[in-house]
Amino acid sequence: MNKVIRYFKSLMMIELWQGLGVTFKHMFKPKFTVFYPEEQIPKSNRFRGIHALRRYPNGEERCIACKLCEAVCPALAITIDSEMRDDGTRRTTRYEIDLFKCVYCGFCEESCPVDSIVLTDFADFHMEDPKESILDKQQLLALGDRFEESISKNRQQDAAYR
Amino acid sequence: MDAILEFAWLLIRIVLYTLLPLILLVAYYTYAERRVIGAMQARIGPNRIGPWGLFQPFADVIKLLLKEIILPKEANRYLFLIAPILSIAPAFAVWAVVPVGEGMVWADLNAGVIYILALSSMGVYGIILAGWASNSKYALLGAMRSAAQVVSYEIAMGFSLLGVLVLAGSLNLQEIVNAQAGGMLDWYWLPLLPMFAIYIIAGLAETNRAPFDMAEGESEIVAGFHVEYAGAAFAVFFLAEYANMILISALTAIFFFGGWLSPFEGWAFLGDSWLRQSSVFWFMGKLAFFMFNFLWIRATFPRYRYDQVMRLGWKVFIPITMVWVLVAAMFVFNGIVVRGA
Ligand code: SF4
Numbered sequence A: 001m002n003k004v005i006r007y008f009k010s011l012m013m014i015e016l017w018q019g020l021g022v023t024f025k026h027m028f029k030p031k032f033t034v035f036y037p038e039e040q041i042p043k044s045n046r047f048r049g050i051h052a053l054r055r056y057p058n059g060e061e062r063c064i065a066c067k068l069c070e071a072v073c074p075a076l077a078i079t080i081d082s083e084m085r086d087d088g089t090r091r092t093t094r095y096e097i098d099l100f101k102c103v104y105c106g107f108c109e110e111s112c113p114v115d116s117i118v119l120t121d122f123a124d125f126h127m128e129d130p131k132e133s134i135l136d137k138q139q140l141l142a143l144g145d146r147f148e149e150s151i152s153k154n155r156q157q158d159a160a161y162r
Numbered sequence B: 001m002d003a004i005l006e007f008a009w010l011l012i013r014i015v016l017y018t019l020l021p022l023i024l025l026v027a028y029y030t031y032a033e034r035r036v037i038g039a040m041q042a043r044i045g046p047n048r049i050g051p052w053g054l055f056q057p058f059a060d061v062i063k064l065l066l067k068e069i070i071l072p073k074e075a076n077r078y079l080f081l082i083a084p085i086l087s088i089a090p091a092f093a094v095w096a097v098v099p100v101g102e103g104m105v106w107a108d109l110n111a112g113v114i115y116i117l118a119l120s121s122m123g124v125y126g127i128i129l130a131g132w133a134s135n136s137k138y139a140l141l142g143a144m145r146s147a148a149q150v151v152s153y154e155i156a157m158g159f160s161l162l163g164v165l166v167l168a169g170s171l172n173l174q175e176i177v178n179a180q181a182g183g184m185l186d187w188y189w190l191p192l193l194p195m196f197a198i199y200i201i202a203g204l205a206e207t208n209r210a211p212f213d214m215a216e217g218e219s220e221i222v223a224g225f226h227v228e229y230a231g232a233a234f235a236v237f238f239l240a241e242y243a244n245m246i247l248i249s250a251l252t253a254i255f256f257f258g259g260w261l262s263p264f265e266g267w268a269f270l271g272d273s274w275l276r277q278s279s280v281f282w283f284m285g286k287l288a289f290f291m292f293n294f295l296w297i298r299a300t301f302p303r304y305r306y307d308q309v310m311r312l313g314w315k316v317f318i319p320i321t322m323v324w325v326l327v328a329a330m331f332v333f334n335g336i337v338v339r340g341a
């Protein structure tokens, strides 16, 4: 008997009509789409976007060329050369990140003893030439200057949980 | 000379009145599909190009036409290039006998239904040849699936039409429509309800649309028969698929929904208003309704498994339609449905 009922149910396509009802209802429901370039969804303060090198408030670059980030980077994306500067401190002469190699893991930021290399929450970047994938020291410092406000704000918000 | 001019004028009229509107309809059908399915999935769909994204189809067409047609090295050149044409030509040619309104038909064939059946089976050649000529395993698998599917659903479709023929007593499409005169409840969807449902579902299978899009099955065989096609050649396949969907919608409207007849024909209390007049607009409305069904169904159902498709076709649809042909004959015999009236 059950079998017969099931057979007729499937012939009447009851479930199928219910399914059609669901999709029809959804046609008039409000949509979730975010109009991306104009609208952005809020980002976590731990968001890992493009890299930046930070400076101290007096304008001195933080990086002391300890090369910990270079060593920890799992993708071997960081290349550092260093020399002694005239004032006797050790500074990088070359600091490059290959964005094509980078996996945005954030280990470099974790390893840095002076909070120099950081990942900003900026993700809307692109390159028009494959060569542009390598960020050099000047570009990284410029990015740091550009996003310093959001960088320090995000770090402060997150500090209590670290 | 006069004959040539007349012929040229006829061609121009065909292009102007049938081909161009059809292609435009296809273009906006793709747009409607993306908007409707988007809405059903709580998305928005294309809305960037032009107001509400209305120029999106043209952007797509221009993009496709500018792309290179890639000929696979091992492909059979001629068949590879002929296949898209073979699939689009029948889709357009069938419109020769499709009446959109009283007397608005290019060729008022006595055997219109046969012509339709013959031409719509031609479409599968395009698919088979495309799959075979591409010399790729995915394309071949897709073509084989599609061929088997179309062949088996054609039988069910043919039987549903047989029901219509039994009731209408004619193979001429205009006469079939006129035989349904009398309002919504005199249309053939009611006495032929199971066949109406089967015709719609078999129509989905015939056009290889979801949930019967085995032939494309992008999760299993990439894109099926047109996996090796690019640019304009792919656009032609695309056009053929959508033209076929529109065609099936039109045929459903004609065979089961009274074509251009008004649904309120027999409702005397409506007076002499336009609602009771039969007109092209009723046909357009029914066409739009059935075209929407295609999208609605695609947004709702997941793809069938291949053996389920075959089971449904052979073990469910064909027996039901066979039985219902007898039932329809009984209707006519007992005078429940008056033939040709
Ligand atoms: S985010 Fe990870 S992969 Fe990228 S540079 Fe830093 S350590 Fe290397």
Ligand code: SF4
Pocket: A062, A063, A064, A065, A066, A067, A068, A069, A070, A080, A108, A111, A112, A113, A114, A115, A116, A117
């Ligand atoms: S960025 Fe930080 S970890 Fe990397 S070399 Fe400079 S100080 Fe060391």
